[in-house]
Amino acid sequence: MAKSLTDTYDSSRVVLPPTENGIARGLSRAAYIDDDFLKMEYERVFARNWTFAGFAHEIPHPGDAMPVQVAGQPLLLVRNTANKIGAFHNVCRHRGHAIITAPCRGLKSLVCPYHAWTYDLDGNLKRTPHFGGYAKHSVDGFSLEDHGLKPVRNGVWHDWIFVDLAGEAPALDKYLTPITSRVEDLDFGNLKPLVKLDLGVVQANWKFLIENFVEPYHVPIVHRQSAAGQPLAEHYMIVDDHCIGCGIDVAEPCEDGSRDVLDMSTRYFVLFPNFVFGWYLPNQLGVHLNVPLAPDRTQQWRVIYHIGKQTPNAEYVKRLSELWQRVHREDHEIVEGLQRARASSVLEDGGLLSPYWETSVRQFHKLVIDALA
Ligand code: FES
Ligand SMILES: [Fe+2]
Incomplete structure (x- = not known):
């Protein structure tokens, strides 16, 4: 399905061709029902843009943290000892268990619930209990520094936390300008x-x-x-x-x-x-x-x-x-x-958009298609 969508849309880099009257059409049905289409959106829409991830007031104090999902991936947001919010993949570097599974308050560190690998609030790996054998917490040649939580670029505007998984989006200020202005x-x-x-x-x-x-x-x-x-x-x-x-x-x-x-x-x-x-x-x-x-x-x-x-x-x-x-x-x-x-197969053609009241919808569709192209 996703392949045929690309075939259908890509040539003009716009949504489906308009009708003879110049009335735009919406996205065809696969964009709303197809698993592969959502996977493409995760990768190309949500992971390659600033994506809104959570509310800063929900982690008001140092040591507060919460799990969130962005682009289908588990992340965690945490406020560090300097009162700054950080974002990380919510994945332990040992065997990959989620570090937190519910909102937490006043943590001193981030401790994986599986084998207790312990990270500080900046994601640095600090302890790997018994990793090398009983009471042997280190392994020759294994460096804690190389195994911190994977960070995710993030930024905060007032109460709103944004993340940029791919790390290549333009500056957050620039992204926000159409609203801030x-x-x-x-x-x-x-x-x-x-x-x-x-x-x-x-x-x-x-x-x-x-x-x-x-x-x-x-x-x-x-x-x-x-x-x-x-x-x-x-x-x-x-x-x-x-x-x-x-x-x-x-x-x-x-x-x-x-x-x-x-x-x-x-x-x-x-x-x-x-x-x-x-x-x-x-x-x-x-x-x-x-x-x-x-x-x-x-x-x-x-x-x-x-x-x-x-x-x-x-x-x-x-x-x-x-x-x-x-x-x-x-x-x-x-x-x-x-x-x-x-x-309904009738919606293969995407339906019709008002040339006045749904120009915003049409622009949204163009943004989706451009991101996928
Ligand atoms: S998976 Fe996290 S400590 Fe083992
Ligand atoms: Fe409404």
């Missing part, structure tokens, strides 16, 4: 994570979740109540190289703090491939972490942030969480319906 008024100094919503495993390809986030066309249908304050007419599209999304400026937002519907001006950004960032003006941010598990399964979390000096009360956070749970449920039903329909 559009959120200059956002007061990051007063950013507080309020709650992390575990949105579970969505039975859909990761790309459907991204596509759905960057197009507003579905909003008045799918979120007719939950986004009643965001009419389609007031949306505009954002397509800027590897940054895609849309925005809306609402003339008269509700200002009384009753957030039972989305009614505020918003900027919806995705940085390719998976950094999903929504700024709900003036004082709310939502960032999603989507981790593909299989062609038809994606794990999703959302962290809701407040921007401001005061922390909102528990009732506000509860209402906000309920609103977002509802919005995500509405989206999940839709993307799961898209996934089920990919069984």
